Amino acid sequence: xxxxxxxxxxxxxxxxxxxxxLPELTDGLSLHETGFDSLAFAILVARLEDELGxxxxxxxxxxxxxxxxxxxxxxxxxxxx
Amino acid sequence: MSPREIFAxxxxxxxxxxxxxxxxxxxxxxxxDVLSQTVRGGRLGELSxxxxxxKLSDQLKSGLAMIELDGIARRMLLxxxxxxxxxxxxxxxxxxxxxVVTDExxxxxxxxxxxxxxxxxxxxxxxPAETERATEWLMLTSGTSGVPKIAAHTLEALTGAIRAxxxxxxxxxxxxxxxxxxxYGGLQIFLRGVLSGGSMVLSDPHEVLADHIARLNARGVSxxxxxxxxxxxxxxxxxxxxxxPRYVRLSGEIADQAVLDGLKAAFPDSSIGHAxxxxxxxxxxxxxDGLEGFPADYIGVNASGVEMKIVDGSLRIRxxxxxxxxxxxxxxxxxDDDGFxxxxxxxxxxxxxxxFVGRRGGIINxxxxxxxxxxxxxxxxRHPDVRMSRAKSRKSPxxxxxxxxxxxxxxxxxxxxxxxxxxxxxxxxxxxxxxxKVPAVIRFVETLDVTPAxxxxxxxx
Numbered sequence: 001x002x003x004x005x006x007x008x009x010x011x012x013x014x015x016x017x018x019x020x021x022l023p024e025l026t027d028g029l030s031l032h033e034t035g036f037d038s039l040a041f042a043i044l045v046a047r048l049e050d051e052l053g054x055x056x057x058x059x060x061x062x063x064x065x066x067x068x069x070x071x072x073x074x075x076x077x078x079x080x081x
Numbered sequence: 082m083s084p085r086e087i088f089a090x091x092x093x094x095x096x097x098x099x100x101x102x103x104x105x106x107x108x109x110x111x112x113x114d115v116l117s118q119t120v121r122g123g124r125l126g127e128l129s130x131x132x133x134x135x136k137l138s139d140q141l142k143s144g145l146a147m148i149e150l151d152g153i154a155r156r157m158l159l160x161x162x163x164x165x166x167x168x169x170x171x172x173x174x175x176x177x178x179x180x181v182v183t184d185e186x187x188x189x190x191x192x193x194x195x196x197x198x199x200x201x202x203x204x205x206x207x208x209p210a211e212t213e214r215a216t217e218w219l220m221l222t223s224g225t226s227g228v229p230k231i232a233a234h235t236l237e238a239l240t241g242a243i244r245a246x247x248x249x250x251x252x253x254x255x256x257x258x259x260x261x262x263x264x265y266g267g268l269q270i271f272l273r274g275v276l277s278g279g280s281m282v283l284s285d286p287h288e289v290l291a292d293h294i295a296r297l298n299a300r301g302v303s304x305x306x307x308x309x310x311x312x313x314x315x316x317x318x319x320x321x322x323x324x325x326p327r328y329v330r331l332s333g334e335i336a337d338q339a340v341l342d343g344l345k346a347a348f349p350d351s352s353i354g355h356a357x358x359x360x361x362x363x364x365x366x367x368x369x370d371g372l373e374g375f376p377a378d379y380i381g382v383n384a385s386g387v388e389m390k391i392v393d394g395s396l397r398i399r400x401x402x403x404x405x406x407x408x409x410x411x412x413x414x415x416x417d418d419d420g421f422x423x424x425x426x427x428x429x430x431x432x433x434x435x436x437f438v439g440r441r442g443g444i445i446n447x448x449x450x451x452x453x454x455x456x457x458x459x460x461x462x463r464h465p466d467v468r469m470s471r472a473k474s475r476k477s478p479x480x481x482x483x484x485x486x487x488x489x490x491x492x493x494x495x496x497x498x499x500x501x502x503x504x505x506x507x508x509x510x511x512x513x514x515x516x517x518k519v520p521a522v523i524r525f526v527e528t529l530d531v532t533p534a535x536x537x538x539x540x541x542x
Contacts, residue, residue, distance in 0.1 A: 017507055038448070039448065039480060039483070041480075042478075042483045045478060045479055046475060046477060047521070047522060050522060055478065057478035057479070058478045065478075065479075
């Protein structure tokens with residue numbers, strides 16, 4: 001499974017658990033429009049850290065938190081293994 | 082007060098009660114004629130009036146030394162087995178120790194302590210000693226890093242709850258505990274064993290649970306106590322089926338409904354009770370109705386003179402059973418000006434019962450909100466396939482912290498059902514907890530660490 005697929009699967013799983021109705025997950029969708037609150041994002045980042053072994057937002061001190069779904073996915077894709 | 086009125090352990094041990102024993106995995110010592118024997122080769126007289134460190138490698142010799150020294154020594158300091166040796170010098174200074182009873186004399190040969198008395202088995206004959214004074218019992222508080230505090234008790238305070246109860250009907254009980262008797266919870270059971278006229282079977286840290294249970298059965302144990310973590314371990318082990326005690330007691334941690342129900346199912350013919358006690362506050366109360374928490378009307382003064390109130394959410398206790406002081410140089414006050422001990426245990430009224438929600442010091446921070454891990458664990462433990470769980474916080478770059486949980490599934494749960502169980506646990510948590518308390522991650526694990534004191538290890542709390 002690609003990193004992109006793993007990230008979108010995790011988003012969908014958490015949306016189901018948190019009873020959030022997701023719009024279509026396009027790269028241009030702003031994270032705000034996903035309907036996720038900060039707790040849901042915190043859960044997402046923790047789950048992805050367990051699954052992918054990385055937390056791109058803690059590794060780098062100056063990493064800006066992404067603004068869109070595309071930025072979010074790329075943050076995981078661009079982490080050196 | 083004349084020496085006759087002083088209350089000492091030897092008053093409960095006489096040759097008229099036959100067949101009493103104190104035993105461990107290796108030895109059994111008769112309590113019937115223990116008063117005419119000694120564990121320390123005839124040197125008891127030299128310990129009269131001294132402040133004695135009991136530093137022994139096992140519980141059996143420790144128990145025998147307590148029986149001999151009570152009423153003779155000025156003080157005795159009990160050392161639990163996991164005491165960090167680096168803290169010994171500070172404790173020796175704080176307790177003004179001037180004698181040590183040990184079975185490891187090599188360790189003490191260069192020490193500055195004037196009297197080193199060697200304790201050994203088998204016991205040797207000795208003239209019965211006379212009680213001279215009320216010995217101060219010094220116990221170490223658990224759960225803190227750094228040098229533990231020393232809480233001072235009298236035997237009268239330590240046994241207040243035991244003497245307040247009606248003696249057990251039927252044959253004298255045979256007591257056992259999963260605790261070590263050099264800690265408050267275990268000492269309570271040792272003292273029950275001595276005061277009840279019965280026997281006591283000690284635990285052994287090197288023994289596997291199945292062998293321990295076999296030994297409890299062989300010795301006819303009827304009354305037994307442990308922490309909820311001890312009991313969950315027994316329920317998980319498959320050894321419970323071979324065991325049928327008359328009385329099962331829980332203390333030392335929050336007894337949630339899941340563990341009470343689990344014990345009721347495993348021991349349908351036993352009475353099951355949970356007790357509240359701490360090294361500082363002494364024994365507060367026991368609850369015997371099979372339900373978690375305690376009835377709201379326990380707050381106030383109860384029939385045995387224990388007074389309880391709630392201030393800032395935590396339980397405060399005043400009674401004749403509390404420790405009378407911390408001993409040492411830089412000590413804080415043990416009780417407030419009115420004599421109440423702040424237990425640090427946070428409680429909450431739900432309906433007509435108070436429930437323990439956790440320790441004040443154990444609060445985890447989730448995105449700026451305070452959460453008791455025990456509250457989350459209690460909800461998770463209600464799932465029928467869960468045996469035990471631990472909640473803790475994990476750093477999050479988004480919210481600062483999130484709740485993560487490790488869960489042990491009950492015996493025989495099909496691992497293929499893990500995802501289904503995870504969903505059910507999450508549903509349960511969402512229905513019963515505020516959203517920030519719902520676990521972000523649920524991990525299934527085989528074991529959870531339990532401290533030497535029998536409590537779930539919370540290293541991050």
